[in-house]
Each structure stands twice: as structure tokens, then as C-alpha cells.
Amino acid sequence: MDRLVITAALNGSMPTKEMTPHVPIGPEEIAEDAVRCCQAGAGMVHVHARDHQGKPTLDPEIFAEIHRRISQRSDVIVQISTGGRAGMDTEARAAAVRRIRPEMASLTTGSVNFPDQVFANSTEVIEQLARAMQEAGTKPEMEIFEAGMIDNALRLVDRGLVARPLHFDFVLGLPGGQGATARTLIFLSESIPADSTWTVAAMGRWQLPMAALAIAMDGHVRVGLEDNLYYRRGELATNQQLVARIARIAAELDRPVATPDEAREILALPPHGD
Numbered sequence: 001m002d003r004l005v006i007t008a009a010l011n012g013s014m015p016t017k018e019m020t021p022h023v024p025i026g027p028e029e030i031a032e033d034a035v036r037c038c039q040a041g042a043g044m045v046h047v048h049a050r051d052h053q054g055k056p057t058l059d060p061e062i063f064a065e066i067h068r069r070i071s072q073r074s075d076v077i078v079q080i081s082t083g084g085r086a087g088m089d090t091e092a093r094a095a096a097v098r099r100i101r102p103e104m105a106s107l108t109t110g111s112v113n114f115p116d117q118v119f120a121n122s123t124e125v126i127e128q129l130a131r132a133m134q135e136a137g138t139k140p141e142m143e144i145f146e147a148g149m150i151d152n153a154l155r156l157v158d159r160g161l162v163a164r165p166l167h168f169d170f171v172l173g174l175p176g177g178q179g180a181t182a183r184t185l186i187f188l189s190e191s192i193p194a195d196s197t198w199t200v201a202a203m204g205r206w207q208l209p210m211a212a213l214a215i216a217m218d219g220h221v222r223v224g225l226e227d228n229l230y231y232r233r234g235e236l237a238t239n240q241q242l243v244a245r246i247a248r249i250a251a252e253l254d255r256p257v258a259t260p261d262e263a264r265e266i267l268a269l270p271p272h273g274d
């Protein structure tokens with residue numbers, strides 16, 4: 001089995017300081033949290049940008065500042081979100097990718113009902129975002145909210161917009177999307193090309209059991225406050241605590257965590273600095 005790549009989804013676009021004081025909002029806070037998570041075992045961080053009021057934004061300059069501050073202090077892989085909660089204009093969602101040329105960015109290959117809105121991604125939108133990533137040399141992480149999105153991702157390969165091997169993130173337990181069950185995770189992981197890598201992002205109380213399952217299944221794991229605010233029932237978590245717990249479980253299961261450079265090799269990213 002490969003070493004385990006832990007992704008820390010640090011902030012998302014939903015958690016506020018009122019919900020948890022531990023969510024990083026400003027670029028410096030995000031960078032500090034990224035460094036702590038990397039020390040705890042994360043090989044990658046997934047980040048969203050917020051404006052000065054803490055609201056989600058697609059402002060490429062804020063993304064660039066986050067990216068710069070993290071990269072100055074850590075070699076952790078930075079994956080930026082192209083999610084639509086901060087705005088649904090496609091070019092605006094691609095702007096940070098074009099500006100930063102990050103190693104990775106998220107790409108949702110279909111539409112899904114979120115609890116508060118429809119996250120609409122037409123074929124045209126998906127292809128436009130994929131093309132921006134291709135031009136920037138950014139590898140997409142395919143965000144899979146239901147099985148048809150895997151087929152949509154493979155169509156991007158057929159159209160020459162994405163190169164294999166692909167990397168998938170199976171998003172489980174979001175109301176409106178697929179449930180967080182072992183059966184679902186097995187089905188999805190067996191539905192992707194054999195040369196692919198995959199990680200699981202399960203929401204709330206499913207984060208820990210689905211992560212443990214993924215470790216045993218030779219998958220990878222995403223944890224963090226974007227998906228889950230709690231360490232256990234009634235106890236707020238920090239990102240670092242969530243990462244450190246997965247690293248401990250993985251060590252017991254004989255899957256030591258990957259450093260950022262080992263994660264690059266596992267995810268077929270170019271070596272750092274290239």
C-alpha cells in the first residue's frame with residue numbers, strides 16, 4: 001500500500017468564527033493552520049478564500065496571498081477551491097487558477113443539491129474550468145458527489161482536457177448528495193480507472209469512520225473543519241487535531257503518512273519547484 005495522503009480542508013466557505021473559533025479565515029491564519037497541519041501529517045491543504053468580513057470570495061488576489069504565505073513557510077501541496085458558493089460566474093471561479101497556477105484545484109464534475117442551494121455545474125462550465133486548469137498546469141481533484149460525476153470526469157479525458165492518472169475525492173454524507181456508507185465507498189472506489197488515486201471527504205460525524213475505512217482500503221483521507229467542526233460529540237476540533245488523529249490511526253494500520261513530496265509522487269504531480 002502507498003503511504004497515506006492526508007488532505008486538510010482548512011476552512012471551506014461555510015464555517016464562521018461564531019460557529020467555531022478554530023476556523024482560519026484570514027490569509028495569515030490559514031497559513032499558520034496549514035503549517036501546523038503539515039507538521040501533524042497533512043501532505044496537502046485545500047483552501048477557500050474569505051473577504052475582510054469573512055464572507056466567501058473568489059478574489060484571485062486573496063487566493064494569491066493565501067498561496068504565497070503558505071508556500072513561504074511550508075512545502076505542503078496547496079489545492080485551491082473552484083467551488084461556487086462564493087459566486088457562480090465560471091471565469092471568476094477560474095480566476096485564481098489562472099493567477100496562481102497552483103499544483104492542484106478542485107473540480108466538481110456535475111451538479112448537486114446543497115442544503116441551501118443548487119451547486120450547478122453544466123458540461124460547459126466543467127469543461128471551461130478544466131481548460132483553465134490545463135492551461136495553468138494545475139491537476140484537478142475531481143469532486144464526486146454521485147457516481148455519474150466519475151463518468152463526466154472520464155469524458156474530460158476523452159476530450160483531451162485532463163490527463164490520466166486522475167485523482168478523485170468521494171464526498172459522502174452531504175444532505176442532497178450520496179450517503180456515507182461502506183457500500184457506497186466500495187462502489188465508487190471500484191468505479192474509477194485502476195491507475196487513479198482517491199480520497200474520501202465525509203461530512204460531520206461520518207468523517208472519522210469513513211476515514212478509517214479509506215485507510216484500510218488503500219485510499220486517502222480528507223479531514224478538516226470545512227467538512228466537520230467536531231473532534232467528538234459536543235467538542236469542537238482544530239484542524240491540527242483532526243489531522244493528528246488520522247495520522248495516529250494510520251500508523252497503527254501500518255500506513256504511515258506521506259510527506260508533501262511523497263504525496264506529489266503518489267498523486268503523480270511534478271516534483272516541487274518544477
Ligand code: ZN
Nearest residue numbers: 012081083226
Ligand atoms: Zn472546499
